Amino acid sequence: xxxxxxxPLLGGMSPERFMxxxxxxxxxxxxxxxxxxxxxxxxxALFDLAASQEVESRLIEQVLPAKKAQRQSTWRMRHxxxxxxxxPALKQxxxxxxxxxxxxxxxxxxxxxxxxxxxxxxxxxxxxxxYASEGGGVGPHFDxxxxxxxxxxxxxxxxxxxxxxxxxxxxxxxxxxxxFEPEQTWVLEPGDMLYLPPRYxxxxxxxxxxxxxxxxxxxxxxxxxxxxEILQRLAEDLSDAPELLYKDRQQSAxxxxxxxxxxxxxxxxxxxxxALKDPLALQRSLGEYLTEPKAQVWFEELDDDEAxxxxxxxxxxxxxxxxxxxxxxMFDDRHVFINGESYLAGGRDARLMxxxxxxxxxxxxxxRTASSAAQELMLDWCLRGWLRVSSGS
Ligand code: SIN
Ligand code: CO
Numbered sequence: 001x002x003x004x005x006x007x008p009l010l011g012g013m014s015p016e017r018f019m020x021x022x023x024x025x026x027x028x029x030x031x032x033x034x035x036x037x038x039x040x041x042x043x044x045a046l047f048d049l050a051a052s053q054e055v056e057s058r059l060i061e062q063v064l065p066a067k068k069a070q071r072q073s074t075w076r077m078r079h080x081x082x083x084x085x086x087x088p089a090l091k092q093x094x095x096x097x098x099x100x101x102x103x104x105x106x107x108x109x110x111x112x113x114x115x116x117x118x119x120x121x122x123x124x125x126x127x128x129x130x131y132a133s134e135g136g137g138v139g140p141h142f143d144x145x146x147x148x149x150x151x152x153x154x155x156x157x158x159x160x161x162x163x164x165x166x167x168x169x170x171x172x173x174x175x176x177x178x179x180f181e182p183e184q185t186w187v188l189e190p191g192d193m194l195y196l197p198p199r200y201x202x203x204x205x206x207x208x209x210x211x212x213x214x215x216x217x218x219x220x221x222x223x224x225x226x227x228x229e230i231l232q233r234l235a236e237d238l239s240d241a242p243e244l245l246y247k248d249r250q251q252s253a254x255x256x257x258x259x260x261x262x263x264x265x266x267x268x269x270x271x272x273x274x275a276l277k278d279p280l281a282l283q284r285s286l287g288e289y290l291t292e293p294k295a296q297v298w299f300e301e302l303d304d305d306e307a308x309x310x311x312x313x314x315x316x317x318x319x320x321x322x323x324x325x326x327x328x329x330m331f332d333d334r335h336v337f338i339n340g341e342s343y344l345a346g347g348r349d350a351r352l353m354x355x356x357x358x359x360x361x362x363x364x365x366x367x368r369t370a371s372s373a374a375q376e377l378m379l380d381w382c383l384r385g386w387l388r389v390s391s392g393s
Contacts, residue, residue: 159205288340
């Protein structure tokens with residue numbers, strides 16, 4: 001992607017300028033980010049996904065106050081999967097169905113997410129689709145992560161505020177701001193998009209039935225969680241290290257037997273330093289963690305007929321290969337990471353692997369320049385369903 005090139009997606013701004021001026025800083029409304037936008041999957045297909053065990057979905061219903069004097073409405077939230085008959089009637093007002101991770105199940109939604117790869121893959125999370133009946137919404141709230149809210153069908157009124165008061169209503173089953181004071185209001189039509197940085201107060205209400213909004217969401221590791229994940233992986237590396245026993249030939253006789261020996265504290269210190277001695281260990285753990293597939297993701301291994309090594313390799317030679325849409329692949333200067341595994345890579349093979357990670361595909365011509373070890377590794381990824389032979393033209 002040419003990051004200096006102006007994009008309609010960003011309202012005629014280049015990704016470079018967007019990242020400098022707006023990313024994590026201030027909201028941006030983009031009219032007709034996707035001109036002529038049509039929903040990428042219809043209501044029935046979305047409801048089918050919400051009925052699946054493999055898809056995370058939530059249903060949010062708002063019970064409007066009976067009397068004007070009662071200001072706050074009541075919220076109800078249930079987790080999926082939902083059979084179609086478990087969803088409210090379409091003409092019932094004020095309910096929303098949220099379907100998470102639609103990009104993992106649908107090629108066109110995955111392709112939409114790819115348009116946002118001017119942000120590193122390590123930060124991209126998923127595309128959530130919301131379906132709302134008239135008046136539906138999830139209430140005024142804030143999110144911890146950046147989000148692009150793309151209107152796909154119907155109209156939604158967005159109100160936003162830069163307020164510092166982010167206190168929440170008590171007792172609600174979802175995060176609802178106790179004191180939302182909107183500062184700006186827009187009605188979004190299909191193709192319009194609103195970017196919000198983290199912790200920006202917002203409230204989207206469906207102005208029409210059949211209102212569909214696509215949220216391109218991001219993820220950011222929490223410091224403590226990342227520390228835990230990395231330490232856990234480093235601990236696993238340590239279990240393979242040679243056994244080194246604490247020795248105390250200089251230990252003198254003690255009058256306070258319960259006191260911890262100083263030498264033992266120093267030994268514990270050395271044990272931790274040993275875990276970080278390999279300068280690549282931290283990078284390796286980080287890459288493995290960031291490419292770990294989500295809990296509900298699984299890959300379809302090739303069956304015996306498809307898995308004939310010889311014909312697979314013939315096909316890859318001519319047609320090239322494409323990463324499965326569920327595969328997470330990243331790299332650093334020394335490693336290639338794929339779905340939670342890491343490989344040391346250098347030279348021409350490393351260049352090819354980086355190209356595969358960036359473009360999510362390799363042509364047959366590029367495949368043919370890979371070493372036989374790299375081809376064998378990629379064939380193994382094909383067998384595991386991580387990589388596919390590109391469909392022939
Ligand atoms: C929605 O699409 O209804 C909610 C999205 C959001 O506010 O983050
Ligand atoms: Co939100």
